[in-house]
Structure formats: C-alpha cells, structure tokens
Amino acid sequence: xxxxxxxKEILEVLTTNWFRTVLTAFGVFWGIFxxxxxxxxxxxxxxxxxxxxxxxxxxxxxxxxxxxxxPYQGLPKDRSFEFQxxxxxxxxxxxxxxxxxxxxxxxxxxxxGGNNVVRGLKTGAYNIxxxxxxxxxxxxxxxxxxxxxxxxxxxEKRKIAIIGLGVRNDLYEKGEEVLGTYIKIQGVNFLVVGTxxxxxxxxxxxxxxxxxxxxxxxxxxxxxxxDVGWMAITAKDGSSISVLKEKIVDVMKKKHKVHxxxxxxxxxxxxxxxxxxxxxxxxxxxxxxxxVGSFVLISGIIGVSxxxxxxxxxxxxxxxxRRALGESPWSIKKQILMESIFLTIIxxxxxxxxxxxxxYGINSLLDSVGPVDMFLNPSVSIGVVASALTVLVFSGLLxxxxxxxxxIKVRPIEALRTE
Amino acid sequence: MIEIxxxxxxxxxxxxxxxxxxxxxxxxxxxxxxxxxxxxGSGKSTLLNILGMLDNADSGEYILDxxxxxxxxxxxxxxxxxxxxxxxxxSFNLINYKNALENVALPLYYxxxxxxxxxxxxxxxxxxxxxxxxxxxxxxxxxxxxKQRVAIARAMAAEPKVLLADELTGALDSVTSYEIMExxxxxxxxxxxxxxxxxxxxxxxxxxxxxxxKDGVIExxxxxxxxxxxxxxx
Numbered sequence: 001x002x003x004x005x006x007x008k009e010i011l012e013v014l015t016t017n018w019f020r021t022v023l024t025a026f027g028v029f030w031g032i033f034x035x036x037x038x039x040x041x042x043x044x045x046x047x048x049x050x051x052x053x054x055x056x057x058x059x060x061x062x063x064x065x066x067x068x069x070x071p072y073q074g075l076p077k078d079r080s081f082e083f084q085x086x087x088x089x090x091x092x093x094x095x096x097x098x099x100x101x102x103x104x105x106x107x108x109x110x111x112x113g114g115n116n117v118v119r120g121l122k123t124g125a126y127n128i129x130x131x132x133x134x135x136x137x138x139x140x141x142x143x144x145x146x147x148x149x150x151x152x153x154x155x156e157k158r159k160i161a162i163i164g165l166g167v168r169n170d171l172y173e174k175g176e177e178v179l180g181t182y183i184k185i186q187g188v189n190f191l192v193v194g195t196x197x198x199x200x201x202x203x204x205x206x207x208x209x210x211x212x213x214x215x216x217x218x219x220x221x222x223x224x225x226x227d228v229g230w231m232a233i234t235a236k237d238g239s240s241i242s243v244l245k246e247k248i249v250d251v252m253k254k255k256h257k258v259h260x261x262x263x264x265x266x267x268x269x270x271x272x273x274x275x276x277x278x279x280x281x282x283x284x285x286x287x288x289x290x291x292v293g294s295f296v297l298i299s300g301i302i303g304v305s306x307x308x309x310x311x312x313x314x315x316x317x318x319x320x321x322r323r324a325l326g327e328s329p330w331s332i333k334k335q336i337l338m339e340s341i342f343l344t345i346i347x348x349x350x351x352x353x354x355x356x357x358x359x360y361g362i363n364s365l366l367d368s369v370g371p372v373d374m375f376l377n378p379s380v381s382i383g384v385v386a387s388a389l390t391v392l393v394f395s396g397l398l399x400x401x402x403x404x405x406x407x408i409k410v411r412p413i414e415a416l417r418t419e
Numbered sequence: 420m421i422e423i424x425x426x427x428x429x430x431x432x433x434x435x436x437x438x439x440x441x442x443x444x445x446x447x448x449x450x451x452x453x454x455x456x457x458x459x460g461s462g463k464s465t466l467l468n469i470l471g472m473l474d475n476a477d478s479g480e481y482i483l484d485x486x487x488x489x490x491x492x493x494x495x496x497x498x499x500x501x502x503x504x505x506x507x508x509x510s511f512n513l514i515n516y517k518n519a520l521e522n523v524a525l526p527l528y529y530x531x532x533x534x535x536x537x538x539x540x541x542x543x544x545x546x547x548x549x550x551x552x553x554x555x556x557x558x559x560x561x562x563x564x565x566k567q568r569v570a571i572a573r574a575m576a577a578e579p580k581v582l583l584a585d586e587l588t589g590a591l592d593s594v595t596s597y598e599i600m601e602x603x604x605x606x607x608x609x610x611x612x613x614x615x616x617x618x619x620x621x622x623x624x625x626x627x628x629x630x631x632x633k634d635g636v637i638e639x640x641x642x643x644x645x646x647x648x649x650x651x652x653x
Contacts, residue, residue: 005528012516321512324473326501326529326577329493408493413473416512 010339013311024307025347027300028395032348032388035293036355036380042285044362044378049278051376057100057138057234058275061241063248063268064230065256072259081256081265083228091231094251097239100138103228105130105218107186117211118184119171126167128185128211130218130229138232146179146194153214159221161185162194166208185211188221241272301344301395308340308403319407320415329408336407340400341393348392352385420581420612421447421470426479428465439465440476441635447581447614452607452645454623455616457632463616464585466632470614471504471583472496484580501529505574509586511566513558519545519569520554526577544572548602564595571602575611582606582613588622600625601648621646 014021068079088101107128108116115123129135133149141164148162161183163171168178182189190213198207219225233248235241249266252258258265312319319332359378366372428440439462447453457463468474469481472488481488483503491499505526506512513522523541532540545551548568558566567587574582584603588596600622607613607627615626623629624646631639 004534016516317512318514321514322525322529323497324471324500324506324512325526325573326497326499327525328497328529331529411473413468416473416508 006335006338009335010342013315013339014343020307021343024303025343025350027303028297028344028347028392029300029351029354031293031297031300032351032392033355033358034296035289035388036352036384037358038289038293039286039384040355040359040362040378040380042282042289043380044375045285046282047376047378048372048374049282052374057140058271059099059237059241060138060232060234060271061245061248061268062230062232062271063245063252063266066265066267068258068262068265070259070262070265072262073257075257081258083231083252083256084226085228086226087228087252087255088231090255091233091248091251095244095247097236097244098233099236100134100232100234102132102135102138102232103215103230104135104232105215105222105224105227105229107218107222116186117167117171119181122171124167124170124209126164126209126211127206128213128218130215130222130224131212132215135212135232138234141196141198144195144197146192148194148196149212149214154216157216157220158214159188159190159217160193160213161190162196162212163192164208164210165195165197166205167211168195170209183211185213186222190217235272242270242276245270297391297395300347301399304340304344304396305399305402308336308400309406311339312336312403312407315407316410316415319410320412323412324416333404333408336404337397337400340403341396344392344396344399345389348389352388355380420449420451420484421445421614422480422482423470424480426466426469426481427477428462428469428474429477439635440469443479443635443637445630445637445640447612449612450607450610451628452604452613452626453615454626454629455614455632456618456620456623456629458618460634461632462635463618463632467583467585467614467616470581471506472500497529501526501577503580505577505579505582507567507570507574507582507584507587509589511558511563511570511590513566513569513573515558518555518557519550519561519572522558522569523573523576525573530577541572541576544576545569547575548572562595563591564598567591567595567599568602571599571606575606580612582611584613584615586617587615588617588619596622597648604645604648 063083065081065083068075068077068081071077083103085103088103091101092098108126115125116128117124117126131149132154133151136143136148143162144165146162149160152158153160163178163183171183172178172181178192178195181192183192184190190211196212213221219227233241235244245268249268250260252266253260253262256265322332323329359380362378366375366377423443423445426440426443427438429436429438431437443466455463455466465474469476472491483499486499486503488499500506513519514525517525520538520541523544524537527537527540542551542554545554548571550565550568550572553561553565553569558569561569567590571587587603588599591599596619603613603615604625613626615622617623624643625648626643627645628640628642630637
C-alpha cells in the first residue's frame, strides 16, 4: 500500500496547481463540515429536550376514572366509580411485561385549593401524594436527607412524610432541623423522615413543593378506604406501554362493569406516545441534516470528479508515454483513483476537524453564557465520524472512477499524438 | 530478432478506408541498425507503431524474439513493451515534473525494481549518455540534445531487445543530430538492435541498412556502407 514513488507522484500532481486543488477540496470540505455541524445542532436540540424530560420513566402511562357514558349490565350511564387497590393485582395477573404499577392518591393540586399543611404558625398549600416506594423510579427524585418510603411504612401504615425542598423552605427556618419534626396535613400529624429534590426541570418550582406519604397511611388518614385515585404504570424495557395500554384499560373496564365501547369512562395519558412524538421529530431533524449534508457533499464529489477528468485530459500525453514505457493500465487507474481518494479524504478530514472545532467553540460559548433553552451539548458521535470517513473513501473512489476509466480508454498511440 | 510477414493495416477515415500498409515483409537480425525511410504518408510511422505494439495490424504475422505478437491484452502489451522495447520519440516525451534520473528510472519502476537498485542503474545509463551531472535537473532545464539523451538513456534502462526511434533527430539542429547519432552508433556497437524511422538521408546513411517505404510497400531494402559520425563531423 505504501509506495514512496506513488505518493510522491500524487503530491506532485496535486501541488502542481495549488489553487485548483484547494478550490476542489473546498467542495468536499464544505459538504462534510455542513453535515457535521447540522448533525451536531440536531443532537444539541435533542439533548436539550431530553434534559427537559429528565429521568422520568418515559415508557409510562397514567390512568384515572371518569364517569361512564354508556349503560351496561343493568348499570346506568353517568355512573362514577373508583379504582380499587385489588385492581393493581388484576392488572399484574392479566397483562404481561409490566415493570411498575403504582396506585396513587392525591390531596391538593387540582382537587382542592387553600392551605392544607400546617407547621406551627406557618401554613402552605401543597400536593400531597399517597404512594408506594416504586414511585421513585417512575417520577425520579433525589433524596437529599433522611429516606424515602419503604414497605415497612406501607405495611404498618406509618404516618410519615417526605417533603420537597420547596416545602422545607416555606415551613422551616433556614438551618432548622427538618427530620424528626411533625407537620399537620389536613389536621393529621405526619413525621418528616426525608427531604427530596427533583432534578427534572419540567416540575420547576411546583415539582419541589410536593409531599409524599405511604399509600396505606394516606388512605387511612384521609378516609379513602380501598379507593385508588390514579395509577402510574411503566412497561418493561423492550415492550411499549402504548401497545399494552389497550389491554390494561380493557381489564379495568371488565372489572368495573364498564361497557367495552365506552371510551370515556377511563382516562389515560400515554407519556411514551408523547415522548415518541418528540423522538420522531428528532429523527426527522437528523434525516434532514443527513440529506442536506449529503447533497452538499455530493456536489463536492462531483467537483472532484470533474477536476480529475480535467487532470486526466491534461495528462493524456503523459499517460501515453507511461504506457509506451510499459506501465500497465491498472497501475494508471490505481494512480488516478488514489489521487482522487487522497484529495477527498484530506479535504474531508479538514472538514471534520473544522466541524469539531466549531462544535467545540459553540460548547464553550454555551458554557460561558449558561444554559440555553432547549439546546445542550451539541455533539456528533464517533460513529458518525467513522461512517463519514467511510463515505469519503467510497465517494473518492466514485469520483475517481470515471476519470480513471477515461484515462485508460485512450490508446497510447493517440495519447502520444496529442501535442 | 524481428520477423514480419505480409503485414496489412488500414485506417477507417469516415466512409473511406485508407490502406496504409499493403503487405510488408521484413526481417531484422540481432545487432542491426536499420533506417526506415520514406516520405510522409509512406506508412513508416504506422509500421513503427505496430512494431512498438502501440497499434495493431489488421492481418499478417509479427514475431519479436521468437514471441508471436498477436491479440495482446493491454496489460500484456504493456508488459511486452516494457520488457522488449525502448522508445525514442521526436519530441523526447519526457515527463516534465520528473527530473532526468526519475525519467530514466520509469521503465524500471514498472518492472517493480527496488528503488535503490533502480537509481543506481539509471545513473549508470545517464553516465553512458554523458549526463550524470544533470541527473537531478528537470527536463525544462535541459537543452534539446540533452533531453534526447535522457530519452535514449530511458529507452535503454530496461535493457530492451529492440530500440525504436521515431524521427529522433527531427527536433534537433544538425550538429546535435550528429551527436545523437554518434550515441546511437555507439549503442549499436555494443550489440543492440535499433530501428530508426527518418526522412533525412544523411541520418539514414549513418545506419547499416536502409529500408525504403513507399505507399505502404517496401520499395527497396539494402545494406549500405555505414557513415561513421566521427569521420563525418571532421
């Protein structure tokens, strides 16, 4: 592969006409540069949006009850009903490939306004959730002190609470010890055993102003019996909740004697579907980047091919001499192809390097001005760079192919005749 | 060395066919110095091209050193050219971005001779044509006569069976022409077979045999008393 004379010749040929070589190289350089920068920009947008989604388990649906809209099995329409705790088990029994099912109850928020939590002289209005320990996997938060709910709390119906940093800031003085104190939620005392902080930005201020208590203690304290307000259900990796949700809803309809065609009795929100919608937007952006970049690259390659044709034309006589001296056609073809590939790769590499430098520049600019909405860490993977290089070698071959063939098609006697 | 029997060649010029070679019979022995003479259009260049495997004959036989030359693939033709033939052209045909040494080394490069050996050998041949000190000069820095010497060195570098020279003095003044012919005679004295195409009578008479071509047939083929350049110049 490495042949000193061959490389010397390639360099000689390419440096004979510097200006032309640089102009030609610029086409490929620009194509790869645009491709890299567009892909990085798309990735930056994707990273930004994904950061907004945070660590929320995206393969998740939320499900709640509404009023029936059809009479069924002797039951009237407009009937209201509640999910029951035993429903969780029937979903487990009937629907495979689920990872978490968290029944939840809630106080505050949209159900009631007004202050519902009291500590000494301070009061506040917060969302209070009755939850199982698994919820921390579906709605991720960082426990900053103490602990989260565990199954002993559930089994013994302990009246404990984990409060958000927002709640802590409202109800406690700065530096005051939080763990071991009591807060009164709608007249019932709960022992604070932990604080949390949500790392998602979508919760914002609101996300930090929540209180989590054991599901069983919630039901008892606030008189919910076996009722379940709503459920958060996460599917296992590899199966989509969007596929499983029909089945889950059907199980619930059957259990609660809801008409099978009553589509309004059970409400749900499919997070995965929303997430997928955003994901497919990114896929679209990625494709646009690839297509636009590729077309620019193709025009660069056509430029290389064009110039190689001219080079071959210019060197017709030289090629004739070489063949008279006994150079084989294949050797001439190889020479032209290597010149073309060399030119393509050198300019492509320059494009990649400049693209990388641009991305690096944008990144340090982002670092210095602080986070920008919906844009984070634009980057291209090493895989993209590797495949870009492969494309370059391939397109170099392609660009050299026609000129190389035309070079050996000229018969030596005709080539020698050219003055 | 060279055996040609009933060689025919015609060119297609639009709807007309131009019959250039009309049955050439020629036999050249080892060590001969043959001039092929003829006015323009006599077919001498065509004959040389066929001898040089740059062109194919329509019919007839061509045997070079016992090897029949027929229906060669381009790759095979390139190999034979490299091994059997050395070309000297009227317009020198040096590659202008390579220096004298590299030009001479080209045929050896196509034989895949190692670089070092190649350079040694090329230098030896450059020395033989008296241009050792010019080895690293580009063709543009050489005079016409020097260029032709480099071309001769290049033709000989691969130690071919036959040297083919096409009007090798055509672009040179008479003094330089004689110098070149002196070199050719010297090379011939060493036992190399050389074919010279020319239309200059004095050049032809510096060979040992003259073949006169006219309208595609050999008109006359005679051995002559060779005029040595040394005596001629003095």
